Amino acid sequence: MVQAPSRLAQARPVPSIITEIPGPKARAHVAYDETWTSPSLPRAYPIVPIRGEGLTVEDTDGNLFLDFAAGIAVTSTGHSHPQVVAAIKEQAADLIHFSASDFYLPIYAQTCERLAKLAPIKGGRARTYLGNSGAEVVEASIKLARYTTGRPYVVAFLGAFHGRTYGAVSLTASKAKYHGQFGPLLPGVYHAPYGTVENLKWFDDVLFDKLVPANEVAAIIVEPIQGEGGYLVPEAGFLPGLRDLCDKHGILLIADEIQSGVGRTGAMWAVDLWDVKPDILLSAKGIASGMPLGAMIARADLLESWTAGTHGSTYGGNPVACAAALATIDLVEGGLVENARVRGDQAMAGLRVLAADYPALIADVRGQGLMIGIEFDSAQHAEDAQWACFQRGLLVLECGKSSVRMSPALTVSEDEVTTALRIFGEAVAEIAAR
Ligand SMILES: Cc1ncc(COP(=O)(O)O)c(C=O)c1O
Structure with a gap:
């Protein structure tokens, strides 16, 4: 029998429904x-x-x-969680905001380091950019991919959900209503069939053969397990095959771990389940236990090509959200x-x-x-x-x-x-x- 925690209604079983629902x-x-x-x-x-x-x-x-x-x-x-609440309270009492875009916040850099060391990024040397939400770091990753490769096209998957801001919703393909009456969307986006090794043939047979040359594709963005698309787990060879395809054509692999990351799948990152190392890994949702934070963890050489002012945000990596993230990662790594x-x-x-x-x-x-x-x-x-x-x-x-x-x-x-x-x-x- 599950009992209510002490702070909530005294010793009642959970669930405990005492009115009609909704009451x-x-x-x-x-x-x-x-x-x-x-x-x-x-x-x-x-x-x-x-x-x-x-x-x-x-x-x-x-x-x-x-x-x-x-x-x-x-x-x-x-x-x-008491440890997360304590971290939030302590940080809020010290400093709520200063803007890491324009100044040097210690906890911002500490969070960037922690995440860069935690994520399995190709080549091993990573840096982190912090935003406020999932969609925001999806946007950042499209910008980084186009900027660093000089290539215009981005490929996402049918069934994908990457958020609702203009760039992110252009990558999203889980429900037509997300696009309805909002067009034209971000140009240069294609959608591939998801999840099987057989479907990867679409890249050579359709995309690179009939639509755009492979050397004009900047990035492929993939949810290692599709979330809003239906909690779809791909075939074992799918992500490794995608990594090989990207390597063959100099395309960046972006893993959208906004829903699947931070321990949720029983691995720290879902890509770990298949031992795949993306060039860019996106996190949000579980990273700060509910405080608004998004993270783009990327190959250091990619992020180092950005110059001052190329990208930023007033609130991104807010100190209170960072404090929640550090406490969350302690707990997630602690069992x-x-x-x-x-x-x-x-x-x-x-x-x-x-x-x-x-x-x-x-x-x-x-x-x-x-x-x-x-x-x-x-x-x-x-x-x-x-x-x-x-x-x-x-x-x-x-x-x-x-x-x-x-x-x-x-x-x-x-x-x-x-x-x-x-x-x-x-x-x-x-x-x-x-
Ligand atoms: C895989 C994935 N990417 C991106 C997003 C967008 O995140 P946000 O709602 O924080 O903008 C979501 C949200 O559900 C998601 O599940």
Whole structure:
């Protein structure tokens, strides 16, 4: 039995649902929110959180939820981990902002060094640029790739999600609605089929043969495991094959580890699973446990070609976000990568048993570590499962066309996985019985 952490409602089991869902205060808040916020925000379901600790989230009506969505795979150390909170408080009391773009912030450089030493960059010598979000460092990587190679074209993959700013959304190809009515997008972007060794032939047979010469392609950007595209794990030879292809043609390989990085897959970086070393690695989401931070870790020789003013940001690498990142990396290196692997195996084993019980409803269970996708037979059933879990106090999130993802904090316990599996099983049983 999972118990509520001490800071949240006294000794109650988690989840603990004490109102209808959404409750009266949540419903009132949703109405207020919908008056003032941008309707473009793709809200998954009406949870109104006010407090979190570990994997427990308390909503405005006092309900306790078990969080297997982690703020879209962000709160890697759980909600408000005491070490992260302490680091944030200490840094905020000393200095909240100064702008690393124009001045010399010690914690900014320390974070850059830590990340450069942590990421498996080709050639071994790396430097880091810090921004505020995933999309921001995707933008930085396109600029760096074009600038250093002098080549105009960039290739991303069908199903990819790289963010919503103009350059990033031009690379994104997971849903047509992300492009609708926004064109023309960034020119010079192509999309390749993802995930299999066979699909890599598309580069020689189609792209380089019929569309653009290989020596005009600056970079190929890839999610080592596709996130929003459906938690798709590529074939074993795919990423190594892509690395070879890039080496053959002098193309930079950019690994977008914004969702898959920082221990989530049971390896520090997903590329480590296939022993692939990119030229540029992008991180965000889990890197600072929820503080806004993005990192572009790149071959030092590439970043050294940039001159003063070529790229920067007022807030990027804010000291408080850096403090959260350093505390997060301490925790992730201190055992959370291993925990993600072990708890991921536990979850996957339980979900495979469930899938065998409901072969008509669950089409596939896949993933690595705590990046787990459960594919249903239809988009409607994936949505139904997400809602049925929410009603029972388990937070999960849809992805792809007809999948639900589980991406809990890397601190998740054996009991929490057992509880999540039980609730997910009940949700699936309810849908099957309809
Ligand atoms: C793989 C990947 N890249 C980029 C992004 C964009 O990150 P952000 O939302 O911080 O701009 C995301 C966000 O979901 C992502 O999953």
